[in-house]
Amino acid sequence: MKIRVIVLFLYYCYYIGSTSSVSASTGNGKDLSVLLSVKSTLIDPLNFLKDWKLPGNSDHCSWTGVQCNSHGNVEKLDLSGMNLTGKISDSIKQLTSLVSFNVSCNGFESLLPTSLPSLESIDISQNEFSGNLFVFGNESLGLVHLNVSGNNLSGNLTEDLGNLVSLEVLDLRGNFFQGSLPRSFKNLQKLRFFGLSANNLTGELPRVLGELSSLETAILGYNEFKGPIPPEFGNMSSLKYLDLATGDLSGPLPSELGKLKSLETLLLYQNHFTGKIPPEIGNITTLKFLDISQNALSGEIPVEITKLKNLQLLNLMGNKLSGSVPAEISNLAELHTLELWNNTLSGELPSDLGKNSPLEWLDVSTNSFSGEIPSTFL
Numbered sequence: 001m002k003i004r005v006i007v008l009f010l011y012y013c014y015y016i017g018s019t020s021s022v023s024a025s026t027g028n029g030k031d032l033s034v035l036l037s038v039k040s041t042l043i044d045p046l047n048f049l050k051d052w053k054l055p056g057n058s059d060h061c062s063w064t065g066v067q068c069n070s071h072g073n074v075e076k077l078d079l080s081g082m083n084l085t086g087k088i089s090d091s092i093k094q095l096t097s098l099v100s101f102n103v104s105c106n107g108f109e110s111l112l113p114t115s116l117p118s119l120e121s122i123d124i125s126q127n128e129f130s131g132n133l134f135v136f137g138n139e140s141l142g143l144v145h146l147n148v149s150g151n152n153l154s155g156n157l158t159e160d161l162g163n164l165v166s167l168e169v170l171d172l173r174g175n176f177f178q179g180s181l182p183r184s185f186k187n188l189q190k191l192r193f194f195g196l197s198a199n200n201l202t203g204e205l206p207r208v209l210g211e212l213s214s215l216e217t218a219i220l221g222y223n224e225f226k227g228p229i230p231p232e233f234g235n236m237s238s239l240k241y242l243d244l245a246t247g248d249l250s251g252p253l254p255s256e257l258g259k260l261k262s263l264e265t266l267l268l269y270q271n272h273f274t275g276k277i278p279p280e281i282g283n284i285t286t287l288k289f290l291d292i293s294q295n296a297l298s299g300e301i302p303v304e305i306t307k308l309k310n311l312q313l314l315n316l317m318g319n320k321l322s323g324s325v326p327a328e329i330s331n332l333a334e335l336h337t338l339e340l341w342n343n344t345l346s347g348e349l350p351s352d353l354g355k356n357s358p359l360e361w362l363d364v365s366t367n368s369f370s371g372e373i374p375s376t377f378l
């Protein structure tokens with residue numbers, strides 16, 4: 001599991017090159033001196049910021065990674081992938097027109113003491129920032145994009161995150177955050193992407209998360225959440241991708257999941273879910289990837305699952321499923337992977353399996369099937 005978590009967050013970091021030095025006018029003197037002061041505390045071993053200097057180039061709007069607005073004030077700073085370390089100076093707060101700040105993929109270690117006001121986008125992903133996350137007050141109301149993934153941040157996630165009501169992207173994956181999720185997250189009504197995986201979060205999944213009606217992607221797995229999936233999750237009507245894999249979740253799968261009419265991916269593997277697979281799953285006709293393996297689900301495979309015409313992957317291995325495999329499963333025209341091994345299934349395998357689908361991967365071992373392997377696989 002540890003290896004898998006690390007692989008999840010092993011992004012490639014490289015300098016893409018700044019396309020941002022277009023400026024309509026020459027910049028103002030205050031921002032120029034602020035940038036020089038910011039540079040003075042950075043360690044730049046590969047000399048990416050060699051054009052940040054006076055005399056030489058006095059138009060700071062043309063400096064590497066700097067983009068100005070039409071008044072010549074610095075609007076965007078993109079210092080991503082430059083192997084920078086050292087300290088990000090507090091004087092950066094004096095760039096009062098700054099809306100976008102990107103230092104992803106560097107080697108920074110100590111976080112700014114507070115967030116920067118007026119920013120719309122903060123990307124500090126893939127560094128070694130440690131300590132607690134910034135405290136967000138109502139001066140951060142305009143923040144739309146926050147990516148702090150792949151750092152060493154820790155501590156509890158605090159209620160003030162719920163102040164960030166403009167947020168559309170919140171990526172906290174791959175840190176050491178702990179404690180339970182603040183209920184204030186329900187205020188993030190514009191949130192489309194919510195990434196929390198590979199942290200040390202605990203407690204139950206708050207029911208109020210079901211109120212996040214704009215949410216399209218929820219990646220919450222690889223934590224230590226316990227208890228059931230709240231039935232309210234069925235209210236997240238925009239959800240396309242739900243990952244709750246690898247945790248301590250338990251209880252039955254709520255039939256309300258069947259209300260998720262846009263869901264394409266449902267990953268619930270490696271938890272402790274019990275009870276039957278709800279037949280309502282068969283109502284999610286958009287579903288392409290269904291992985292509920294390595295739980296303790298029992299009963300029969302509901303025939304309703306064969307209504308999932310777009311299904312490409314069905315992984316049920318490592319449960320306590322019994323009975324026979326519904327013959328209609330061989331009509332799933334998109335199915336390429338079917339994993340049924342390590343259950344207590346019996347009866348004969350549908351003889352048409354693989355005839356109508358691009359099935360490439362079939363593992364039915366360690367069950368008690370009788371009869372013959374379908375001819376398509378011989």
Ligand SMILES: *[C@@H]1O[C@H](CO)[C@@H](O)[C@H](O)[C@H]1NC(C)=O
Pocket residue numbers: 046083107
């Ligand atoms: C940039 O930093 C990475 C990680 O710290 C290191 O592996 C790489 O060699 C550095 N690149 C150069 C050109 O020094």
Ligand SMILES: *[C@@H]1O[C@H](CO)[C@@H](O)[C@H](O)[C@H]1NC(C)=O
Pocket residue numbers: 016080081102103104121122123145147
């Ligand atoms: C930050 O820079 C990286 C690398 O260039 C890029 O992939 C990423 O999209 C940028 N982040 C934002 C929020 O634009």
Ligand SMILES: *[C@@H]1O[C@H](CO)[C@@H](O)[C@H](O)[C@H]1NC(C)=O
Pocket residue numbers: 011104105125126147148149150169171193
């Ligand atoms: C956050 O940053 C990481 C690493 O830089 C990147 O892979 C990921 O796609 C970003 N998240 C979002 C939602 O853009």
Ligand SMILES: *[C@@H]1O[C@H](CO)[C@@H](O)[C@H](O)[C@H]1NC(C)=O
Pocket residue numbers: 138139
């Ligand atoms: C921001 O919060 C402070 C105290 O928390 C309050 O005094 C102030 O009125 C708030 N400003 C706005 C614009 O809501």
Ligand SMILES: *[C@@H]1O[C@H](CO)[C@@H](O)[C@H](O)[C@H]1NC(C)=O
Pocket residue numbers: 109128130151152
């Ligand atoms: C960040 O965490 C990684 C992995 O646990 C560790 O190797 C590294 O030393 C940490 N860096 C800092 C600055 O704490």
Ligand SMILES: *[C@@H]1O[C@H](CO)[C@@H](O)[C@H](O)[C@H]1NC(C)=O
Pocket residue numbers: 156178179180203
């Ligand atoms: C962090 O959260 C846990 C449980 O959610 C709580 O018991 C603990 O007191 C919190 N710690 C701090 C420092 O707020």
Ligand SMILES: *[C@@H]1O[C@H](CO)[C@@H](O)[C@H](O)[C@H]1NC(C)=O
Pocket residue numbers: 002005199200
């Ligand atoms: C956090 O999770 C990682 C891996 O999931 C684990 O190795 C580590 O011991 C956990 N840390 C704490 C403080 O629970």
Ligand SMILES: *[C@@H]1O[C@H](CO)[C@@H](O)[C@H](O)[C@H]1NC(C)=O
Pocket residue numbers: 210231232233234235256
């Ligand atoms: C959300 O779901 C729950 C249980 O499934 C239901 O009782 C509740 O009325 C729903 N709330 C909204 C706002 O739709």
Ligand SMILES: *[C@@H]1O[C@H](CO)[C@@H](O)[C@H](O)[C@H]1NC(C)=O
Pocket residue numbers: 258279280281282283304
């Ligand atoms: C969902 O599935 C259940 C059981 O398969 C069925 O009784 C119900 O009518 C379906 N609901 C909708 C809205 O399709």
Ligand SMILES: *[C@@H]1O[C@H](CO)[C@@H](O)[C@H](O)[C@H]1NC(C)=O
Pocket residue numbers: 295318319320342
């Ligand atoms: C089969 O599943 C059981 C739990 O249902 C698990 O304990 C066992 O390790 C699994 N066997 C294999 C070979 O994965």
